[in-house]
Structures are given as structure tokens and as C-alpha cells.
Amino acid sequence: xxxxxxxxxxxxxxxxxxxxxxxxxxxxxxxxxxxxxxxxxxxxxxxxxxxxxxxxxxxxxxxxxxxxxxxxxxxxxxxxxxxxxxxxxxxxxxxxxxxxxxxxxxxxxxxxxxxxxxxxxxxxxxxxxxxxxxxxxxxxxxxxxxxxxxxxxxxxxxxxxxxxxxxxxxxxxxxxxxxxxxxxxxxxxxxxxxxxxxxxxxxxxxxxxxxxxxxxxxxxxxxxxxxxxxxxxxxxxxxxxxxxxxxxxxxxxxxxxxxxxxxxxxxxxxxxxxxxxxxxxxxxxxxxxxxxxxxxxx
Amino acid sequence: xxxxxxxxxxxxxxxxxxxxxxxxxxxxxxxxxxxxxxxxxxxxxxxxxxxxxxxxxxxxxxxxxxxxxxxxxxxxxxxxxxxxxxxxxxxxxxxxxxxxxxxxxxxxxxxxxxxxxxxxxxxxxxxxxxxxxxxxxxxxxxxxxxxxxxxxxxxxxxxxxxxxxxxxxxxxxxxxxxxxxxxxxxxxxxxxxxxxxxxxxxxxxxxxxxxxxxxxxxxxxxxxxxxxxxxxxxxxxxxxxxxxxxxxxxxxxxxxxxxxxxxxxxxxxxxxxxxxxxxxxxxxxxxxxxxxxxxxxxxxxxxxxxx
Numbered sequence: 001x002x003x004x005x006x007x008x009x010x011x012x013x014x015x016x017x018x019x020x021x022x023x024x025x026x027x028x029x030x031x032x033x034x035x036x037x038x039x040x041x042x043x044x045x046x047x048x049x050x051x052x053x054x055x056x057x058x059x060x061x062x063x064x065x066x067x068x069x070x071x072x073x074x075x076x077x078x079x080x081x082x083x084x085x086x087x088x089x090x091x092x093x094x095x096x097x098x099x100x101x102x103x104x105x106x107x108x109x110x111x112x113x114x115x116x117x118x119x120x121x122x123x124x125x126x127x128x129x130x131x132x133x134x135x136x137x138x139x140x141x142x143x144x145x146x147x148x149x150x151x152x153x154x155x156x157x158x159x160x161x162x163x164x165x166x167x168x169x170x171x172x173x174x175x176x177x178x179x180x181x182x183x184x185x186x187x188x189x190x191x192x193x194x195x196x197x198x199x200x201x202x203x204x205x206x207x208x209x210x211x212x213x214x215x216x217x218x219x220x221x222x223x224x225x226x227x228x229x230x231x232x233x234x235x236x237x238x239x240x241x242x243x244x245x246x247x248x249x250x251x252x253x254x255x256x257x258x259x260x261x262x263x264x265x266x267x268x269x270x271x272x273x274x275x276x277x278x279x280x281x282x283x284x285x286x287x288x289x290x291x292x293x294x295x296x297x298x
Numbered sequence: 299x300x301x302x303x304x305x306x307x308x309x310x311x312x313x314x315x316x317x318x319x320x321x322x323x324x325x326x327x328x329x330x331x332x333x334x335x336x337x338x339x340x341x342x343x344x345x346x347x348x349x350x351x352x353x354x355x356x357x358x359x360x361x362x363x364x365x366x367x368x369x370x371x372x373x374x375x376x377x378x379x380x381x382x383x384x385x386x387x388x389x390x391x392x393x394x395x396x397x398x399x400x401x402x403x404x405x406x407x408x409x410x411x412x413x414x415x416x417x418x419x420x421x422x423x424x425x426x427x428x429x430x431x432x433x434x435x436x437x438x439x440x441x442x443x444x445x446x447x448x449x450x451x452x453x454x455x456x457x458x459x460x461x462x463x464x465x466x467x468x469x470x471x472x473x474x475x476x477x478x479x480x481x482x483x484x485x486x487x488x489x490x491x492x493x494x495x496x497x498x499x500x501x502x503x504x505x506x507x508x509x510x511x512x513x514x515x516x517x518x519x520x521x522x523x524x525x526x527x528x529x530x531x532x533x534x535x536x537x538x539x540x541x542x543x544x545x546x547x548x549x550x551x552x553x554x555x556x557x558x559x560x561x562x563x564x565x566x567x568x569x570x571x572x573x574x575x576x577x578x579x580x581x582x583x584x585x586x587x588x589x590x591x592x593x594x595x596x597x598x599x600x601x602x603x604x605x
Contacts, residue, residue: 010405010409011406014403017403021480023446024439027439027440028439031439040442104317105319107314108312108314111311112307112310113307114307114311114315116315117311117315119319120315120319123326123327124322130586131538131540131581132541133543134330134578134582135326137561137565137575137578138326138333138578139325141333141336142329145332172325178322236427238430253431256431260435275429275432279424283420284420
């Protein structure tokens, strides 16, 4: 039997599922060019360029940016810029810390025997098996009770009072990212030929030199993919951020959620479209990198 | 001290694992213990926690009520039990629907020509990495009374000369189900694909040599060997669906209330963290029980790390 054979049933089902996956995204992108500010029905593209924005009721008749009117509005939106800055800052810091400590934990769990090993290994599975909201409200309770106690005990006032913000969001992100980094690096360490390390040691290298010259280069791709996974998880996170953010630490997903509960102009669609484009480019780059790596190995 | 560290493998291991273990202990284990303690507390008038030891929150969650209509001291109020049941059945329905949509696509990708596989997988990754909130918003636009789905049904009805008036699909249980299926579909496609791709093709030749037809080959070879992927996918779908509150919030409005919404409102609107903590622990116990029995029956594949 030809293994690459396709039954018409499978083909039809696959096409339908792809349509299901992409129809909402296409709709979203189309409405970002909507001339109607109310954004309920699609009222056509914005037809003309002009020096200033001309509105007729809720319809945009002409704009300095023409059909790209909502993208220009988006670029002028300071809240979006701030939310994007927060999202990236949190993701960068959390990725660096979780990659370093997650890799260390993976090495410890794969290479060493120590007393708290079963506990360490078990704690890595917690974020996978419990719903995110349980983690979110638990962390919120911890921070609010602890901060309340500190503020009372030390009589902190004004800006000195501890409150939810960038630091609490970043710390919480690290908590759910570390297990993913550690598990990915651990998987890489498992499929690793120990004889390279033994050869280095036989040739007189000490443990540190062996790690730096042999182990680290071999597991580096695992560390990189763990870091990338962690980074995207952080960018994408809604639930944990929702419960741990405070004034001044709004991230993009929280910002969009806030908009959905109020007025929705095509600006939200423009923001979504830009986001989808960024994701598209990032995933494309990742695929190219992975292809190159697998070619190097073969 | 340093000398001892250099020699003791056990101390080195402890030191390497220490930052992660401490971090997870402080931000995962302690919060869970705290949630447990708070769930036995009582709400103070200003929305704070009074630490006592009472099961009031749990009995209330399971239907014990003292606000009864006909002057009785206590009665059964099914409000919260219904919410728990609704969440469980929604998670179950979502998982079944997701498997039935994901399996054919995963099969299609796994059996596609190796050169095209990456592109098909890439096409699954784009919706997966598009933000969760944005994906809910996309469905909000489609399901509205003025949305694309009503327009398309309208065209078809017009073509077939059937009378049709657009109706509101948003804020219904069906809208929440569709939203959930859409959100979690990629999490099922990837693990099933991984386990299908691993199947040794010579097994198919053997099955054909032994006279099995296509259906029999599928039932006796493909399906059993892809079960680890289905199990991993189910865990990746079932657990988050149980706890998600955005989908029901945006697509269900105030009509479809799930455990996630219940918990969220206790912490933000109603300000009763003790009751919210109790609901959150019940949610955790429910998902752990389902996951435990499910994985004990079918095993736990390594596919879970892939997605």
C-alpha cells in the first residue's frame, strides 16, 4: 500500500479544518480596513487619501493614510506603545532568568543524585497539570497577603507601598516558564552521547572545561528552543498576567481584553493584524533555523 | 567548603537545582497551600479574609443554602453545582469535537509527502501562536447578528429561496463551544501528528500482506499506535478548557458561566476570595481526578512536551 496515498475523505476533512482555522483570521484582517468606525458591518475600504480625516457619521470618507487609516491611528496610540513595551520587557527578563535557572535544573536532574531530586522533578509538572487560573489566583493571594502584611508592619506610605506591577508579573511568568525550559533541555540531555564527555575527561579536561567545550555546545540548540518557547509563552500569556498586573504593567493581551469589553473600532483589528504578521515572521524564521540545523546534522 | 563542594556530587546537584526549586516552591507550592488555608476562611465585610476553620465555602459550593424561599432553615441550591457540571460537560464536548477535527488533519499531514509536511505544520502553528484573546475576538466578529456567518447563511438561503432572518449566535452556549474548539484545536493536532509520524511504515505493508483492508488497518494499526498522541492532546485541551474564563466571558456574555468565570468574579467583582479559593481547589481536584484516571487507563506519552 502506498503510504503517501490520500483518501478523498481525509483530504476533504483536512481542507475543511484548514478553512476553520483560517476563516476567523482572514475576517479579522479584512475588517482592519473597514471604513466604518462602528465596525459592526464591513462598509468597504476607505477610498481616498487627504490631508485630514473626513468623517461622515461613523464612516471614514478619507484619511491621510487612505485604506491604512486604522494602522496610522494605531501608530499614534500611546497606550498600545506602552503595553507593547511592557510585554517585551517582561518577556525578555523572564526568558533570560528562566532559561538560566531552568538549564541548571535540567543538568542537575539529568546528571546528579541529590536528596530533593524527586521534589524538584515533581514541581516541574505542576504548571502542566493544574489549570492556569488556579495558579493565577494562588499567586494573587500570596502577593496581596504578603504585600498587605509588609505595608502594615513597616507603615509604608505612598510610592514606598508594595503593590502589583512589572516585578510581580515577571516573577510569576518565570514560575510557569521554567518548567518548559527545564523539560525541553532535559529531553536534549537524554538523547546525548556521554562518550564525548568521557573522552574529554580522559584527555585531561576538568569538569568545567568539559562542560564549556563539550556539553554546552551540544545542548545549546535545546537551550535555544527552550528559550524561544518560554519567550512566546510569556508574550502570549493572559491568565497569569491578568491576576498579577497592576497600574503601569498592562501587557498587550490585557489591553486588548480591556478593549473588547468597551468600544471596538477597527483599530483593534489593525493591532491584531500587526500581531499576526509578527507571529508569522517569527514562526517562519524559527522553521528556517530548524531546517538548517537538521540539515547540518544529516 | 569549596573543596567539599567540588567533591560532593550531591551538593553540586542540589545547588544547580536550587534556584528553580525555590522559585517554584515560593510561587507555586506556597500559593496552593495559601489557597487551601483561605478556602477555610470567612469573608470580612470589607472583602478581606478572616482566618478561621469552616467548611461553609465548600458546603455552599455543593448546594447548601440558608436563603430559602419558603422559610425553611436550609435547602439545596443547585446554582454552583450546575456551574461545575456545565464546565465538565463543556470540557468533555470540546475535547471530543477537537479530537474528531484534529485527527483527520494530523493524519493528512503525517501521510503527506515529506517535503510538504513542514509547510502544512507551519499552517497549524500560525493560528496556534496568534494570541488567545485575538482569536476569541475573531469569533466574536463572525458570530454576531451582522457577522459573516449570518451573511453567508443568508446568501445560501437566498439562493435556495428559503426565508432567513439573521439571528444572534453570540452569547449562547454554542458560541462558547465553537470558541473553545477553535482555541484548543492546534494543541491536539501537534501531538497526534507526532505519534502518527513515528509509526513504522513497514507495519502497513505487513497488514496489507496479511489481508487487512483499509478500515481494519486503521483500527488495528494506526489508531492504537496513535493513542499516546490523543492522550497527550486530551490533557493539553481538557485541563485548560476547564479553567478558561475569557472564551465564556467574551462569547458567552453573562449567559454562560463556567467555574473559571465564577472564580474570577469572586476575586474581582464579588470580592469573596475565600469562596473563590474553595471553587479553585475544587476545580483543581476535578481536573486532577480526570487526568489521573485517564492517564492510568491510557498511559502518559512523551508527546506532551512536543506542543
